[in-house]
Amino acid sequence: MPPKTITPFQGFGLGLRIPHFQQYLSEPVPVDFVEIISENFMVAGGRPLHVLDQVRERWPIAMHGVSMSIGSADGVRADYLVRLKALADRVRPLWISDHLSWSRLEHVNSHDLLPLPLTDEALDTVCRNILHVQDVLERPLVLENPSTYLTFVDDQMTEWAFLAEMTRRTGCYLLLDVNNIYVSGANNGFDPYDYLAGVPADRVRQIHLAGHSQGRDRLIDTHDQPVSDPVWDLFARIYPRLGPVAAMIERDDNIPALDALLEELAIARRIAANVTAAAA
Amino acid sequence: MTLAELQRGFLDLLLDPSRDPGTAFDADGAAGLAVYRNAYGAQLVACLKDSYERLWAWLGDERFEAAAYHHVAGHPPASWTLGEYGIGFAETIAGLYPDDPEVAEIAALDWALRRAFDGPDASVLDPASLVAIDWDEAVLRFVPTLDLLPVHTNCGAIWTAIAGGETVPAAEHLPQPGWIRVWRVGLQPHFATIETEELAALQLATSGMSFARLCDRLAGEIGVEAAVEKAGQYLAVWLQDQMIAEIA
Numbered sequence: 001m002p003p004k005t006i007t008p009f010q011g012f013g014l015g016l017r018i019p020h021f022q023q024y025l026s027e028p029v030p031v032d033f034v035e036i037i038s039e040n041f042m043v044a045g046g047r048p049l050h051v052l053d054q055v056r057e058r059w060p061i062a063m064h065g066v067s068m069s070i071g072s073a074d075g076v077r078a079d080y081l082v083r084l085k086a087l088a089d090r091v092r093p094l095w096i097s098d099h100l101s102w103s104r105l106e107h108v109n110s111h112d113l114l115p116l117p118l119t120d121e122a123l124d125t126v127c128r129n130i131l132h133v134q135d136v137l138e139r140p141l142v143l144e145n146p147s148t149y150l151t152f153v154d155d156q157m158t159e160w161a162f163l164a165e166m167t168r169r170t171g172c173y174l175l176l177d178v179n180n181i182y183v184s185g186a187n188n189g190f191d192p193y194d195y196l197a198g199v200p201a202d203r204v205r206q207i208h209l210a211g212h213s214q215g216r217d218r219l220i221d222t223h224d225q226p227v228s229d230p231v232w233d234l235f236a237r238i239y240p241r242l243g244p245v246a247a248m249i250e251r252d253d254n255i256p257a258l259d260a261l262l263e264e265l266a267i268a269r270r271i272a273a274n275v276t277a278a279a280a
Numbered sequence: 281m282t283l284a285e286l287q288r289g290f291l292d293l294l295l296d297p298s299r300d301p302g303t304a305f306d307a308d309g310a311a312g313l314a315v316y317r318n319a320y321g322a323q324l325v326a327c328l329k330d331s332y333e334r335l336w337a338w339l340g341d342e343r344f345e346a347a348a349y350h351h352v353a354g355h356p357p358a359s360w361t362l363g364e365y366g367i368g369f370a371e372t373i374a375g376l377y378p379d380d381p382e383v384a385e386i387a388a389l390d391w392a393l394r395r396a397f398d399g400p401d402a403s404v405l406d407p408a409s410l411v412a413i414d415w416d417e418a419v420l421r422f423v424p425t426l427d428l429l430p431v432h433t434n435c436g437a438i439w440t441a442i443a444g445g446e447t448v449p450a451a452e453h454l455p456q457p458g459w460i461r462v463w464r465v466g467l468q469p470h471f472a473t474i475e476t477e478e479l480a481a482l483q484l485a486t487s488g489m490s491f492a493r494l495c496d497r498l499a500g501e502i503g504v505e506a507a508v509e510k511a512g513q514y515l516a517v518w519l520q521d522q523m524i525a526e527i528a
Contacts (some may be wrong), residue, residue, distance in 0.1 A: 039361055045401035047467040067360050073284035080360040105287040109357045110294055111327075111365075112319050114287075117304075121283050150305050150312025154281065187312065217311035 002138035006095050006173050006205055009033060009060065010244035012265050012272075015251065020258045021051050024058075030262065031059065033094065033246055038065040041091075042083045049090075056091055062206060062246060063093040064175070069109070070129050070143065071102035071116040081136045088137065094246065095205060097142035097175045100126065100163070117152035118162050130170040142205055144175035147183040147212075147221030158190065160198035167203040174199070177208035177250075178234045179227065183219045192230075196238045207247040209235060209268060224253035226264055236271050240279040247272065294320045295356055324352045324365060331366035332390045334442045335373070338383065347376050363398070366391055382451035385435035389471065392427045392462040396469040399425035402525040404465070410519075413527050418491045420518070421526045425464040426486070428479065432457050436473045465522045472521065481514045491515070491527075 011032025016024060023029060034055055041052050055061070065084065068076055088096055101113035116122045134141050143166070145159060157165075163174060176199065185192040209232075211225030227235075227249065239245075249264050281289075286304060293299050297317055301310050325348040329336050336344045351372040357365050370391055374384035402423040434452050441448040459479040462471045474482070484494045491511070498507035518524050 039363075042361065043363065043398035046396075046398040046464065048398055049401075050467055073282070073287050077360055083360075102287060104360070105284065105291055107358045108291050108295070109360060110291060110316075110320055111323055111357055111362050112294075112316060114290060114316065117283070117286060119283070125283055148312075149315040150309045152286070152304055153306055154286075154304070155306075215315060217308075218315050220315065 002134075004140060004171055006140050006142070008205060008244035009094050009246045011060075011246050012269050013059075013062070013246060013248040014258075014261055014265060015064075015248065016052075016055060017251070017255055019255050023258050024055050025051065029258065031265070033060040033062055033248075035062040035064050035248055035250075036091075038063045038084060038087060038096070039067050042087050052091065061091050061093045062248075063088060063091060063096045064144075065096065065098040066113065067103060067109075067111070068098035068133065069103040070098060070100065070133065070141075071114075071122060071126050072104055072129070073102075073125055074105060076129050076133055077104070081133065085137055088139075095142045095173070096137060096139065097144055097206065099144045099146050100166070101146045113146045115146065115148040115150060115152075118155040118157050118159060119152075120156060123157075123162055123165060126166055127169045130166070130172050134170065134172065140172055141170075142173045142175050144177050144208065145180050145184075145199075147177075147180040147187075149187050149218050149220075151188050158195075158198065159184070160195050164198065164200045167200050172203075173205045174203045175206040175208060176204045176238065177210065178238065179208065179210040179212055179231045179250075180221060182228070182231050182234060183212050183221045186219045192234055193237065196234060196241075199238075201238070201241045202243065204238075204242050204245055207235065207239075207242075207245055208250045209247065209264075210250040222253060223251055227267070232267070232271060235268065236275045239272050240275045290316075291356075293317070321349060321352050323362075324357065325349060327362050327365050328352075328369055331394045332369060332387055334439050335383070335387045335390050337442045338386050338438065338448075347373060350376065366394065380451065381453075382433035382435045382438060385429070385431050385433050386439055388429050389435055389439050389460060389462070392429055392460075393469045393471065396425040396427065396462050396464040399464060404522045405519065405524045405526055407519050410527070416490075416492050418527045419488060420485045420491060420515075420524055421528055422486055422518075422523055423463055423525050425462070425469070426523060427462040428482065429460045429462065430457065431460050431473070436460055436471065439471075461523075463521070463523050470521070477510065478514055478517075481511065482518075485514075485518075 013031045013033035013035055015035045041048050099113050102116060103110050103112060130141055181192045181195045209227045210223045211227055213220050213222040247268055249261055251261060294317055301313050328348045351369055370384050370387035373387045377383040432453055437449050459474050460471050461474055484497055495507055495511045498511055
């Protein structure tokens with residue numbers, strides 16, 4: 001019988017990125033877990049899998065995908081799930097996550113995390129797809145709130161209400177990206193603290209902390225800057241409400257030395273310790 | 281509007297930047313749509329830069345990006361993996377640079393090396409095992425990353441110079457058309473320029489033909505004595521270059 005729950009993992013981690021491969025293989029990098037971008041390792045062989053096999057022997061791995069397209073009206077592609085399941089069988093991850101978004105319909109794949117309308121039909125579609133994916137992967141799925149840059153006239157609910165109902169119907173869990181809440185709130189006019197108050201905290205298994213940039217008309221979720229102060233403030237607010245959780249810095253561009261990311265992760269550890277002590 | 285209709289319309293807006301946003305978005309939705317439109321093209325161009333790094337260096341930023349955006353406009357991605365988005369870019373380049381064949385050949389070499397980089401793993405034959413082989417029946421099995429590219433120019437020398445940060449030679453035609461074989465040793469992709477004779481032997485060997493039959497075929501073309509010598513030379517090179525996974 002496949003598990004219907006995900007055991008929480010308490011710790012602080014980083015994403016495995018190419019410039020740091022060698023350090024992960026040769027140094028005692030002080031992280032509690034490592035997150036991989038699943039698609040970067042859904043390959044036949046060669047260096048990526050060679051590195052991954054060694055990293056997974058030293059750290060728990062969280063698999064984080066960008067190509068599931070859980071919100072596609074025509075379902076999730078079977079060939080993608082076959083490859084994802086094969087990687088999961090190899091890695092034995094803490095969990096498998098992707099985004100509450102869509103990228104593909106029929107034969108066109110944008111390879112971007114496109115926004116879903118917050119409608120009953122979209123909720124039905126997402127829940128149907130999640131239940132199917134969870135059947136195939138034989139485990140609950142973890143879904144991340146996306147950064148969004150627009151809203152739809154047909155929206156019927158808030159994003160946090162959508163997430164709450166989605167987790168209730170499917171038993172899936174959440175990867176709460178605190179920066180995405182901040183970015184989407186700034187772009188779409190909601191208060192990120194309302195979002196934190198409405199999100200089902202008991203379903204959160206992982207936290208993403210990242211940086212953003214100011215575009216011409218929107219905040220952009222660029223992952224190329226340090227975590228901003230408002231995002232740290234949001235993290236400090238939500239952390240005491242969560243159970244054991246895996247928190248990490250997510251950096252995908254303008255990637256600094258590993259030591260710089262570890263210093264940023266130390267800030268996350270300090271904030272978590274302080275707010276936990278204050279709440280006790 | 282159904283979800284499928286909305287998603288089809290959204291993709292149409294990404295693929296055609298001149299299309300009017302319509303009425304699906306809230307006020308100021310056009311500014312948000314601009315972010316998605318920009319990200320769509322920028323990500324695919326970045327993907328092509330990653331896969332075609334030496335071509336990018338050869339063309340420079342402006343010409344590479346013009347070619348990449350031209351390709352993106354006519355080739356919406358279909359696969360679940362961005363890793364396959366580079367398929368066909370060398371053909372686009374050939375169409376854009378019909379009078380500069382080295383450009384498309386550098387592109388094809390970039391792509392073949394990229395495919396070899398994360399292609400299937402394979403063990404490599406230990407030369408010590410050769411003594412136990414029945415050569416009358418033996419069939420060579422090559423590493424699965426082996427690929428063969430036709431070349432008319434010094435694209436290999438150009439690629440090597442760019443990769444090594446050396447002075448890059450001017451493009452020139454080869455005295456005779458040749459071939460490049462690409463394969464991976466351990467974790468490292470390799471390539472080598474070969475002559476037509478080796479290509480012919482390699483094509484026979486990779487067809488599943490026995491090594492003895494391969495020697496017979498060569499003998500029919502260049503005589504028995506020369507065929508034995510050539511076949512032995514090629515076998516030694518293929519073993520030394522760690523291209524043979526097993527001899528069954």
